[in-house]
Amino acid sequence: MAQHVHTQFADKVLHITLQRPDKYNSFIRPMALELQRVLREAAQDKTVRCLLITGDGKAFSAGQDLAEATDPKGPELTKIVTEHYNPIIQQLRDMPKPVVMAVNGVAAGAGANIALAGDVVLAAESATFIQAFSKIGLIPDSGGTYTLPRLIGWQKASALMMLGDKVSAPEAERMGMIYRSVPDQELPTEAQELAQRLSHMPTLALARTKQLLNESTQNDLPSQLAREDHFQTECGQSDDYAEGTQAFLEKRKPVFKGE
DSSP states (O other): OOSSEEEEEETTEEEEEEOOGGGTTOBOHHHHHHHHHHHHHHHHOTTOOEEEEEESTTEEEOOBOHHHHTOTTSOOHHHIIIIIIHHHHHHHHHOSSOEEEEEOSEEETHHHHHHHTSSEEEEETTOEEEOGGGGGTOOOOTTHHHHHHHHHOHHHHHHHHHHOOEEEHHHHHHTTSSSEEEOGGGHHHHHHHHHHHHHTSOHHHHHHHHHHHHHHTTOOHHHHHHHHHHHHHHHHTSHHHHHHHHHHHTTSOOOOOOO
């Protein structure tokens, strides 16, 4: 039975809520493994066309619960990184459907880097992002050293990681860290509308776009062009392409099935 991750499915969108509000949704092992299970099931469920992830209460996630990390009987740091966070980041980036992050409050440490692993990140104006690792003598994990410099550039990422500065949502939008910041009271509606929009789009094409973005960090231009050719051919044989082109010719709104 779910304890720390609440899910609700409605109209092709799986709503996922991190739920340890009294601990600012900081992660403990059961919560991390629970989120992994939810993501694994969502990836395989064809009725799910988009994921929307947010936090309960005042925070998105404060990252790792340090009480667990410093407990002599708890998991060691290497286990926390390799068994808790690395699989979550990999699942988010490999998810064959779009993931919308609705950052409702503070996103710190691993919580920030989980948020930034989403495909489209919205944040409440009062939300903040903090690479808090250096404050306790650690390095950024959960893909932070990979994701953040690609979003905002090497110099800015380096400074934020070393100094641990708090970044407001509007500033995060200005520097390209997130897609958009919105007034606090509008975040749930904005995120829901965006997720709904994505859930009715051609899911296969979105999944292949995401895969190409992932691969672009390692490919040279000829390799990337070849991969584009491969996936364009695949998408061109899909039912959604046939529907999209037919709808265009008939001057109507397409009805995509994600296939």
